[in-house]
Amino acid sequence: MKHISIIPLYDATMSSIDSCRQLFSRVNDFMKYQHKPPFYDVEIVGLAKNTMLSNGLYTINVDKTIEQVKKTDIVVLPLLCGDFKKAIHENKAYNNWITGQHRNNAEIVCLCVGSFYLASTGLLDNKKCAVHWAAKNEFKEMFPGIKIIDDTIITDENGIYTCGGGFSYLNLLLYVIEKHLGRDISILASKMFEIDIERKSQNPFMIFIGQKKHGDEIVLQAQEYIENNPTETFTVDAVCDKFSVGRRTFERRFKKCTDNSILEYIQRVKVEYAKKHLEAGKKTINEIIYEAGYNDIDAFRKTFRKITDLSPLEYRKKYMLQ
Structure with missing residues (x-):
C-alpha cells in the first residue's frame, strides 16, 4: 500500500485537494470490486490540525501533521491561486519535510501552478516543468534555470510530476494511477469521473501572450x-x-x-x-x-x-x- 500525503498549501484551491482525495480513494473501491486489497492510504497532511484556505473561506481538518508522518510514498502539492511569491513565503515551513521525503524516495505530484512552490524548494533544479500557459512568463522570470515545457501537459522527471493547465491535473492523476496500477485502472477511473484521458496538450486552450519583461x-x-x-x-x-x-x-x-x-x-x-x-x-x-x-x-x-x-x-x- 502506498501512503499519499496531500498537502494543503497556503493559497491552495479546495477543489484540487478534494479531487485528489476522491480520485485516489475511489481507486481503492475499484480494487475492492476486483477482490484486491486497497492500494492507496490517502491522508491530508498539514502544518496544524486546522488549516485555512482561500483567505479563511474554507477550513480543513487535516488527518495528520507533518510531524506525525515520518515516511510517505507520494506527496501531492495542490493547485495554487493568488500571489505566487507570497504563497512561496507562506509555505516555507513545508520545505524541509517535502525535500526530506523526496530524498527518502517519495514521489512528488505537483498540480498545475503548484509548481511555483515546488520550484522554490530546489526540487525542480535542472529538470523540466510543465506550466500553465498563462503563468509561463511569470514562471520563467522567477525561475530562469528551469526548462519550461508547454507542448505537453505532463512531465515525469524521475518521480517528480508536473502538469500545465488548470484542471489538467486530473490527467496527471490518471497518469500516476496508470504508472502504479496499469492502464486498465486508469481507464476505469477516467470513465467513472468522465475525464478525457487522451488530453495531451495545452495548445488548443492557449492564448498567446508574448514575453515582454526582458529589457531590450x-x-x-x-x-x-x-x-x-x-x-x-x-x-x-x-x-x-x-x-x-x-x-x-x-x-x-x-x-x-x-x-x-x-x-x-x-x-x-x-x-x-x-x-x-x-x-x-x-x-x-x-x-x-x-x-x-x-x-x-x-x-x-x-x-x-x-x-x-x-x-x-x-x-x-x-x-x-x-
Missing part, C-alpha cells in the same frame, strides 16, 4: 509592431529593416528575449488574430486567412494546426460563440 527596448518595439499589425504581410527582413538592425544579430536577440524566432512570433500573432475571428463566426475561414496576411491557405492551415493542434474548422466548431 528594440525587441519590445518589434513585438508591439507585429502585434499591432496582425493583418500585415511581414517578412523577417522587413521587420529588421524597420528598426535598422542586422538580421542575424537581431534574430538572436529576439529569440533570447521572447523564446520565439521573429517568424514564429509573427505566426503566433496571426494565429491569435484568426482564432478571435473564428470564434466570432461572422466570416468564412478563407476570408479570415486572407485577412491575416496569408495568400497560401494550405500553409496557414499547417501553421494553425502546428500551434493549436486543431485545424481552423475544428477550432471554429469547438469555440465558436453561439
Whole structure:
C-alpha cells in the first residue's frame, strides 16, 4: 500500500485537494470490486490540525501533521491561486519535510501552478516543468534555470510530476494511477469521473501572450509592431529593416528575449488574430486567412494546426460563440 500525503498549501484551491482525495480513494473501491486489497492510504497532511484556505473561506481538518508522518510514498502539492511569491513565503515551513521525503524516495505530484512552490524548494533544479500557459512568463522570470515545457501537459522527471493547465491535473492523476496500477485502472477511473484521458496538450486552450519583461527596448518595439499589425504581410527582413538592425544579430536577440524566432512570433500573432475571428463566426475561414496576411491557405492551415493542434474548422466548431 502506498501512503499519499496531500498537502494543503497556503493559497491552495479546495477543489484540487478534494479531487485528489476522491480520485485516489475511489481507486481503492475499484480494487475492492476486483477482490484486491486497497492500494492507496490517502491522508491530508498539514502544518496544524486546522488549516485555512482561500483567505479563511474554507477550513480543513487535516488527518495528520507533518510531524506525525515520518515516511510517505507520494506527496501531492495542490493547485495554487493568488500571489505566487507570497504563497512561496507562506509555505516555507513545508520545505524541509517535502525535500526530506523526496530524498527518502517519495514521489512528488505537483498540480498545475503548484509548481511555483515546488520550484522554490530546489526540487525542480535542472529538470523540466510543465506550466500553465498563462503563468509561463511569470514562471520563467522567477525561475530562469528551469526548462519550461508547454507542448505537453505532463512531465515525469524521475518521480517528480508536473502538469500545465488548470484542471489538467486530473490527467496527471490518471497518469500516476496508470504508472502504479496499469492502464486498465486508469481507464476505469477516467470513465467513472468522465475525464478525457487522451488530453495531451495545452495548445488548443492557449492564448498567446508574448514575453515582454526582458529589457531590450528594440525587441519590445518589434513585438508591439507585429502585434499591432496582425493583418500585415511581414517578412523577417522587413521587420529588421524597420528598426535598422542586422538580421542575424537581431534574430538572436529576439529569440533570447521572447523564446520565439521573429517568424514564429509573427505566426503566433496571426494565429491569435484568426482564432478571435473564428470564434466570432461572422466570416468564412478563407476570408479570415486572407485577412491575416496569408495568400497560401494550405500553409496557414499547417501553421494553425502546428500551434493549436486543431485545424481552423475544428477550432471554429469547438469555440465558436453561439
